[in-house]
Amino acid sequence: MTVIDFYTLPRAIQDGLIEAFRGRFAPAPIVSRLGTRRVIAVWLAVSAAAGLLLAALCAAGLGDVNSALALHPRAAAAAYVLLAATTAIGVLQALAYNAALVSLPFTPGLFVFPANLIDARDHKLRVFSLAELSRVAAAPRGAVVLTFGGTRHAFPLEDPSRSDDVIREIEAAWSRMKARPDAAELRRLDPFAPPAIESPFASPIPLSREVPGWQSYRWLLAAAVGVTLGLGLFFLRNRMSDARMYAAARARDDVAAYQSYITRGRGHGEVVSQVLLPRAELRLAVAKGSVEAIDDFIRAYPRTGIQAEVAAARRAALAAELERAREVGTLAALLAFAERYPKHGLDKAFNDARHALYVRALDRYRSEMPEGSEQNAEFVRRLLAYAERVGPERTPQxxxxxxxxxxxxxxxxxxxxxxxxxxxxxxxxxxxxxxxxxxxxxxxxxxxxxxxxxxxxxxxxxxxxxxxxxxxxxxxxxxxxxxxxxxxxxxxxxxxxxxxxxxxxxxxxxxxxxxxxxxxxxxxxxxxxxxxxxxxxxxxxxxxxxxxxxxxxxxxxxxxxxxxxxxxxxxxxxxxxxxxxxxxxxxxxxxxx
Structure with missing residues (x-):
């Protein structure tokens, strides 16, 4: 088998081949099969496979806060670039091959001449001399199969009944080629044989292949597309994944969701760690209904973006604790509150609650005093005022x-x-x-x-x-x-x-x-x-x-x-x-x- 570039042949042979492929002049094809190679399909398949892998890579862990691939590492950017470049080169190669086919001066196909089999499915002609034919036989459904060593070529016939005639004709040509025909006979058998006389009116300039500029740089173009598209997709994909994780955390709005986001996410890390997570933790602390729970929260989150909310929650918890102490109705309960929370900041409410106990004591006395003892009541008022001013003491009793x-x-x-x-x-x-x-x-x-x-x-x-x-x-x-x-x-x-x-x-x-x-x-x-x-x-x-x-x-x-x-x-x-x-x-x- 010999490979010959059509565009390197002399113009006379190029014209002869074109006419021979058309079957207008001798030698005419004994049998032929039109078609192209599967190069376009193969490159498109490569492009599709790379695109699918790229899509699968993008989807891996997308928005899944429990996945280690929720945000792809920077090293994965190389895979994005490689797959994007492969997708691009597959398309470019298919386009380049299709452009080459469209520009051919003959219809692509396989042609069996009396001297050889020419695989003319692109400009690279693959020539098999019939002298090297190993076998010719009929195939099912009336096709004729020629075998050259390990290479087989099948030619379906429109009329399967002609298969025997075609085989006999090929066998005859096979025998002639083995006999080494002379040059004159070879010109009647081989389309590659130069003509005996060249027409003076024919152009001596061989046909040339016109290659668009982009085809010469298609690998470089694919690399540029891979870097641009791959890196862009890498960063866009991570940003989308981060946005999904953030949206899911906001939808759940609980501590576990925000902690998971902080573990995996990046884009909203500050607002989550400084505002949303502390706010969710603060809700849990408030639900416990104690100042200690709020203080535990403050120790766990000494600096947050919700300091005003924390202060309000602690003040509310202190107010609730003060109300519980007030409901007990004893000075001991109020003072225990003040000792437990020395910086409660509820001075007015505390003092009002404390004063209310002395007012209640005065009211109680008034309810028990005999008639005509108003002077006693006034003195009791002053006595209780003194007692309130001096305050109680802790004793063993x-x-x-x-x-x-x-x-x-x-x-x-x-x-x-x-x-x-x-x-x-x-x-x-x-x-x-x-x-x-x-x-x-x-x-x-x-x-x-x-x-x-x-x-x-x-x-x-x-x-x-x-x-x-x-x-x-x-x-x-x-x-x-x-x-x-x-x-x-x-x-x-x-x-x-x-x-x-x-x-x-x-x-x-x-x-x-x-x-x-x-x-x-x-x-x-x-x-x-x-x-x-x-x-x-x-x-x-x-x-x-x-x-x-x-x-x-x-x-x-x-x-x-x-x-x-x-x-x-x-x-x-x-x-x-x-x-x-x-x-x-x-x-x-x-x-x-």
Missing amino acids: GLRGPAVQVRFRRLPSQDLKRADDLVMKSPMFRGVTSLPTRYVDATRLDPQEKRTASALAEGLARGFEPELVTFEPGPPFEGAAEEPPSVTSPSLVVSYRVESSGIAYGSKKPPIIIMGLKFFFKTKFILPGDAQPLLTSDEIARRIPAGLIQGQTASPRPGTLEAIVYESMMREAFIDLGERYLSTWFRKRDEPR
């Missing part, structure tokens, strides 16, 4: 408001010694054991003061929450009657003196002489820095308990019965004081409001 100390001040008697003189003049006088001053002394008054101070503290405390105001017995108050009490903490100062009532009781059996007692009490409820203390006064005279004396069956030792009687009068006087004083503060429990 819990939160306790400022303590009001109940303190007694014992004043010297003015005429009790005169009672001693009167007793000494009585027939029942039995010596010093009969003197009243022996029994009205610190030994017997101290217990009464302490018991009454405790009773008053307990009685006053019933109207107030201990976390707001507490009451407790205090130490005795020292000082003369003319000295006004000076205190550094709220104090209820009970000043009193004991005098003789001027009434005496004598008995022969048992032998005893007792003087009645009269108690002069003055109370002064004082607040530090307050110029208007709450004042009361009571004069309590105690009858001599004759029944207690008469109930004695035996003769007691001197002084024993006197001690019992005087102590009884003092105890009852102090009890009476406590009841009278508390009755000015609180309505009796069974008394209608």
Whole structure:
């Protein structure tokens, strides 16, 4: 087999071949088959395959946030360029081949001449000498097949019945070619044989192939298309994939979606990491309904693009927490809130809630005070204002408001010694054991003061929450009657003196002489820095308990019965004081409001 470029042949042979292919002059084809090579189809198939691979590469992981190929790495750009260039070269090669076929001066095909088989399906003529024919035979459906070594060429016949005649004619030509015909005979058999005489009118210039300029640079053009299209598609594809992932994350609008996007995506990374993801996390923290959840969020996201939203969420959580503390209705709950969140920023709301507890305490007292005790209510208002200003303290017993100390001040008697003189003049006088001053002394008054101070503290405390105001017995108050009490903490100062009532009781059996007692009490409820203390006064005279004396069956030792009687009068006087004083503060429990 010999390959001959048609355009390199002399013009006379070119013209002879063209006429021979047309069958106008001898040698005429014994059999022929028109058609072209599958070059165009092959190149278009290559182009289509590369395009499909390029499309598949683009689709791989497109918009799939769970795929490692969601955004293709830069190294993949080479594959984009290669596939795009292959797609382009396939199309260009097919166009170039088609242009070459269109420009041929003969109809492409395979032609069997008496001397050879010419494969003229393009300008590169492939020539098989019949002398090299290996076999000629009929094929199914009436086709004739010529075999040259490992190459077979089939020629379908329009009239299958002619196959035997065609085969015989080819075999005859085969035999002639094996016999090596001379030049004269070869000109009748071989279209490549130069003519004996060339026409003087024929052009001596061989036919040439006109190749468009772009065909010479088609590989370079394909490379340029590959780089431009491949890189452009690479970046466009990644941008589209990123946009899809972002849109999917926005549609789900949850933490997992945004975290996945941050792992894979790029184009919207800042807005997702600084705004959308923190906002989704903030919603979860808000749903937990606690300030701690918001604070955990702030620690996890110290800097975001939604600082105003975070601040508003924390403020709302603090307000809700403050409301829960307020609903508990205790100062301890409010202060626990303030201790837990020292920088809560809700000063006004907190102070209003705290103040409301003291207002409620005042309202509660007003609901329990007896009629005509408006001055007490006004003093309580000032007492609670003081307690609110000072605030409570932590104690082992819990939160306790400022303590009001109940303190007694014992004043010297003015005429009790005169009672001693009167007793000494009585027939029942039995010596010093009969003197009243022996029994009205610190030994017997101290217990009464302490018991009454405790009773008053307990009685006053019933109207107030201990976390707001507490009451407790205090130490005795020292000082003369003319000295006004000076205190550094709220104090209820009970000043009193004991005098003789001027009434005496004598008995022969048992032998005893007792003087009645009269108690002069003055109370002064004082607040530090307050110029208007709450004042009361009571004069309590105690009858001599004759029944207690008469109930004695035996003769007691001197002084024993006197001690019992005087102590009884003092105890009852102090009890009476406590009841009278508390009755000015609180309505009796069974008394209608």
